[in-house]
Amino acid sequence: MKRFLPSKALPVTVLAVALLGGCATQPREEQAPVAKAPAQPSGPSAAVTQALDSARAAIKEAKALDWIWRDTEKFLKKAEKAAKAGDEAKAIKLANKAREQAELAVNQYYLEHAKALLKKVQGAAGLTADQRARLDEAMQAIYRTHEGKKAYDLLSALAAEVEAANIQYTVVRGDSLWKISGKPEIYGNPYEWPLIYKNNADKIRDADLIYPGQVFSIVRNPSQEEVDAAIHHARTRGAWSLGVVEDSDRAYLGGKLELH
Numbered sequence: 001m002k003r004f005l006p007s008k009a010l011p012v013t014v015l016a017v018a019l020l021g022g023c024a025t026q027p028r029e030e031q032a033p034v035a036k037a038p039a040q041p042s043g044p045s046a047a048v049t050q051a052l053d054s055a056r057a058a059i060k061e062a063k064a065l066d067w068i069w070r071d072t073e074k075f076l077k078k079a080e081k082a083a084k085a086g087d088e089a090k091a092i093k094l095a096n097k098a099r100e101q102a103e104l105a106v107n108q109y110y111l112e113h114a115k116a117l118l119k120k121v122q123g124a125a126g127l128t129a130d131q132r133a134r135l136d137e138a139m140q141a142i143y144r145t146h147e148g149k150k151a152y153d154l155l156s157a158l159a160a161e162v163e164a165a166n167i168q169y170t171v172v173r174g175d176s177l178w179k180i181s182g183k184p185e186i187y188g189n190p191y192e193w194p195l196i197y198k199n200n201a202d203k204i205r206d207a208d209l210i211y212p213g214q215v216f217s218i219v220r221n222p223s224q225e226e227v228d229a230a231i232h233h234a235r236t237r238g239a240w241s242l243g244v245v246e247d248s249d250r251a252y253l254g255g256k257l258e259l260h
Contacts (some may be wrong), residue, residue, distance in 0.1 A: 047088070048088050051096055052080065054096075055099040058102035059072060059076060062102040062105045067109035068102065075095075075098035079091045079093075079095035108148065109148065111146065111152075114152040115142060117156060117158075118151075120162070121155055124221075127162075127221070135154075135158060138158070141154065162221075167220060168216070169186070170213065171212050171213060171215075176210065177193035177196050177210065178193050180216070181195070186218055190234075191231045192222075192230050193207075193230070193234060194207075195227070197253075198230070199216070199217055199219055200216045203215075207245075229252075237252075
């Protein structure tokens with residue numbers, strides 16, 4: 001009778017425990033993080049935004065001056081529509097066209113108003129060398145470089161200076177042209193009285209006879225040529241009489257005295 005030797009194999013229960021223990025001690029594989037898709041832009045690019053903002057600003061300035069071309073705002077609306085549709089090239093092109101039209105309109109506005117101011121300033125007497133230099137610069141800006149805003153700013157300042165140089169003086173009892181001219185706020189020199197006489201020849205019949213309540217226009221920045229002529233007349237006028245228009249006065253006025 002054969003004898004069977006006990007098997008060297010581990011019992012099933014022991015083997016199962018060993019296998020389970022071995023699985024528990026194995027390191028787990030870490031899963032690689034899932035890459036996220038890049039976020040899609042939620043609106044127009046910076047270039048489109050800048051083009052639209054520049055167009056809006058230029059249009060706002062033109063509208064504030066009430067000087068805007070008819071189709072300018074239409075181009076801006078089309079540009080905004082193209083931007084929403086994602087057609088950035090078209091949006092930028094239309095926005096730039098709207099901006100350029102608005103800027104041209106603004107420049108045209110200032111050129112037209114500068115020309116009107118130029119007529120006033122050019123006719124002013126006694127401009128200083130600095131004022132004449134600024135006048136020349138303004139004319140260059142109008143007719144050569146077409147810089148409307150620059151010309152307008154220069155001429156606005158000049159017009160204000162010219163206006164400030166012209167004042168109104170109301171005659172009071174005891175006044176004479178000699179006395180008025182000698183006042184520090186007028187000319188500070190009584191010999192310049194013919195300047196007042198000439199500038200108000202339509203109101204003064206006799207240079208030696210003025211009346212309280214009369215209002216004279218005083219040009220406080222006469223040219224040196226005008227000042228010299230006035231002083232020369234005052235010193236060489238000759239004899240005078242109340243109520244009589246002297247021939248020397250007529251000659252000084254160029255024979256254009258208007259009698260009332």
